Amino acid sequence: MKIFTTEKYSDDELLLIESEHRKAYLKLFKSTLFVQGLFPIVLCFVFYSLISNTILFGWLSAILFTTLIRGYLTYGWYKANFNINQTRMFEGLSLILSFVAGCLWGMTVLIVDFNQYPEASVFLNLIIFGLAAGSVGIGSYWFAYFLVYNIAVFSIYTLGYSIAMDEPHYLLAISILLFLIFMIQIALVFHRGNAQNIWLIKRNQKLAENLEIKKKEAENFAASRTRFLASASHDLRQPLQALNFFLSALYRELNSDKGRELYIKLEKCAEGMNELLSSILDVSKLDAQIVTLNxxxxxxxxxxxxxxxxxxxxxxxxxxxxxxxxxxxxxxxxxxxxxxxxxxxxxxxxxxxxxxxxxxxxxxxxxxxxxxxxxxxxxxxxxxxxxxxxxxxxxxxxxxxxxxxxxxxxxxxxxxxxxxxxxxxxxxxxxxxxxxxxxxxxNAPVLLHEAPKYSLQQYTENKKILVIDDEITIRDSLSELLSQWQCQVIAAESASEACDMIQKQQFIPDLIIADYRLREDKTGVDAINQVKKLLNQEDLAAIIMSGDTEPKRLKEVALSGYKLLHKPVKPAHLRMLIQRQFM
Known part of the structure; x- marks a missing residue:
């Protein structure tokens, strides 16, 4: 199915356009089969009393038979699934039958005498010109089919009006020829336009597919980056958290100026790491969309x-x-x-x-x-x-x-x-x-009363705190720090161990501090809920500490409803939050 176009398409693009044109042609041709069979029958009723029945029914049989064969080829073409060899055969047969159909319709100018039956001839011409105009739609997809059919019809009509009649009608013959040229130009414009539209549609589809692929690649990269940052951040935050707690506990043990100077330098190093990890945490919070505006x-x-x-x-x-x-x-x-x-x-x-x-x-x-x-x-x-x-x-x-x-x-x-x-x-x-x-x-807000001032020395003395963390360095450093704040502390690596220690030591905690990610796919939320159930205290205060920056994890912690501190936690921040739990 040759594409008549001035555009420079690649071989693959031409094959694609041909395939789409073929599908559109078959769909359109199937919808016109009924009309192609109806018009010959209508003509027979009109000319039944005007011309020889033998000629009339012979012509009708030929045109209907040709139409049936063309219809059979159309449906057979569909079933062939556009096999290349069968497609070429169907195209050749269809062009031959199109030429035969054009000749049969063109012969009507010789069957009906225009001079003897002018009104009937006008009716015939209307049908011929109507079929020709209707074939432009098919020609916009298969231009060769359009050419073969219309050249056959109008060549015979032009010769019939200029030579075959006793009184030639040259002006009518020239008009028919000009109409044919005009129809060819219109069909060619539509044909090229359809080819361009199909090319644009397929190109846009391909671009959309490529865009979707690139989008998925970008999303996968972003997800991989987030997982990497979350994993690296968590692994770094754990020892850094222990370092912060040990540093805070160590300061009271320093007696010399040199020791305090070294401590300050060490604290600055830890603070630098805190800032770097806080940046990763900020990005993760934004990725997780859990940053709320107040x-x-x-x-x-x-x-x-x-x-x-x-x-x-x-x-x-x-x-x-x-x-x-x-x-x-x-x-x-x-x-x-x-x-x-x-x-x-x-x-x-x-x-x-x-x-x-x-x-x-x-x-x-x-x-x-x-x-x-x-x-x-x-x-x-x-x-x-x-x-x-x-x-x-x-x-x-x-x-x-x-x-x-x-x-x-x-x-x-x-x-x-x-x-x-x-x-x-x-x-x-x-x-x-x-x-x-x-x-x-x-405007400045109206202050109804002065905000209360809290002292860091209040509220923590003699409070019982349960620490649950599977990292021994975190348990030891946090226990030491809480002890310096005059708290009573027990530390466990899991919820089950915490429950055992509570029962054995008759330790009823005032507050639970739990790491979010525990062993065996357990979470701090699970551990807190298990302890609450054991003690039958739904209102028991709890704090979650998490080194995770993965957006999914952050959302899970946010949904738990517990107070959340991101590792590495500054001791002053932890103490302030603990105080507020007891106010």
């Missing part, structure tokens, strides 16, 4: 004061000026997430600025515009396109841990999207960077 009227000045205290020493160590504009304004947003965004931006500015200053600017214009500007090296346009991507870092081939993992700005971007905060970047190579975010202003 918008409220928050003091910009208070947040900036906290940030100044947090980064002043780091800026001083690098010889940088750290400048903050003062503000007594309030903005309506989540204060914790806002501080996280600003913290990441300021940390990034200090890390990549070697001389000069880092400045936090405030501008009031349809809200509050907060800008973090630095005098660092700045960014090229290409670097600006990638700066918010995960793990993207500049000028850190040695992977200096002080510059983080390259997650800070990625976290900023995702938090801004979550909070619906616009963030912009203006930078020029050699002239520093300026990140800006815009927040809605609001």
């Amino acid at each position: 918008r409220e009227a928050c003091s910009v000045g208070s947040i900036l004061d906290n940030l100044k205290q947090q980064f002043q020493m780091q800026a001083d160590e690098k010889g940088l000026k750290l400048l903050f504009h003062s503000s007594d304004h309030y903005v309506y947003t989540d204060p914790i997430l806002l501080q996280r965004i600003l913290s990441n931006l300021i940390s990034n500015a200090i890390n990549y600025t070697n001389n000069g200053k880092v400045e936090v600017l405030l501008t009031h214009k349809d809200g509050l515009l907060i800008e973090i500007a630095d005098t660092g090296d700045g960014l090229t346009e290409i670097e600006q396109e990638h700066i918010f991507e995960e793990f993207y870092q500049l000028n850190n081939p040695e992977r200096d841990k002080k510059k983080g993992l390259g997650l800070g700005l990625s976290i900023v971007k995702r938090l801004c999207q979550l909070m619906n905060i616009p963030i912009t970047l203006h930078s020029q190579k050699g002239k520093g960077c300026c990140f800006s975010i815009k927040l809605p202003l609001c």
Whole structure:
């Protein structure tokens, strides 16, 4: 089934277009079989009394037989499942029968005398021209079929009106010839248009399939990355958690200045690891979509004061000026997430600025515009396109841990999207960077009473705490720390061991602290529930500690309803949370 087109398709594309054209032709031809059989019968009724019955019924038999054979070939073609050899045979036979049908319809101009029966001839011409116009639809898929049929019909008609009649009708013959040329042009346009449409549809389908494949590959990569980060993070958090607890317990045992100096250096190393793992945790929380917004009227000045205290020493160590504009304004947003965004931006500015200053600017214009500007090296346009991507870092081939993992700005971007905060970047190579975010202003909240102040020395003394963790270093370090806080502690590696110890020692805990991931596919939630059931105390306070950053795990912990602390837990944070359980 040759494609008549000026487009340059590949061999595979031509085969595809031919196959689709063939299917469309067969479907369309089947729908016209009834009409092709009906019109000859109608003509016989009209011309029954005008011409010889022998000629009339002979013509009718021939045209109906041809139509039946063509119909049989059509259905047989379907059953052949488009086998190449059989397809070529069907195409050849169909073209021959199309030519025969065209000749039979064309012969009607010789059967009916136009001069003797003008009205009947006009009716005949209407049917002939109607069938020709209807064949354009088939020609749009199989152009050769259209040509063979119509050239056969109108060649005989043209000759009949110009030569075969006693009184030739040259003008009518020329009109028929012009009509044929016009029909061929229309059919060719439709034919090429269908070929182009089929090519576009198939190409789009292929692009969509490729896009879906790439999407799945990206999703699988993201899932693999998340699983890797979760696994690596969990394995790193376990010993680091024990290190934090041991460090806190060790400090009281240090008596010399040298020992305290070494302790401070060791604590800084641990704090650096904490920050790196916290970045991974932030990404995992965003992936798990468990970061919730708690918008409220928050003091910009208070947040900036906290940030100044947090980064002043780091800026001083690098010889940088750290400048903050003062503000007594309030903005309506989540204060914790806002501080996280600003913290990441300021940390990034200090890390990549070697001389000069880092400045936090405030501008009031349809809200509050907060800008973090630095005098660092700045960014090229290409670097600006990638700066918010995960793990993207500049000028850190040695992977200096002080510059983080390259997650800070990625976290900023995702938090801004979550909070619906616009963030912009203006930078020029050699002239520093300026990140800006815009927040809605609001009125200061009305304070009904002063918030109570809690002391770290209260509430923990003589409290009975059950620790469940399958890591012995965590159990030992946490038990030592809790003991220094004047708590009574028992530690177990599983829920069953904890239940045995409770029964043997008659130990009724006031609080349970459990690791989320235990052995034998058990979880801290399972362990807490088992202890609660044993003691028949549904309201027993409990805290989950987890080193997992996998989004699925984070969702499971969030659904449990228990207080969650992410390893490595700072002792001060743990003590504050324990206090609040007993208030």
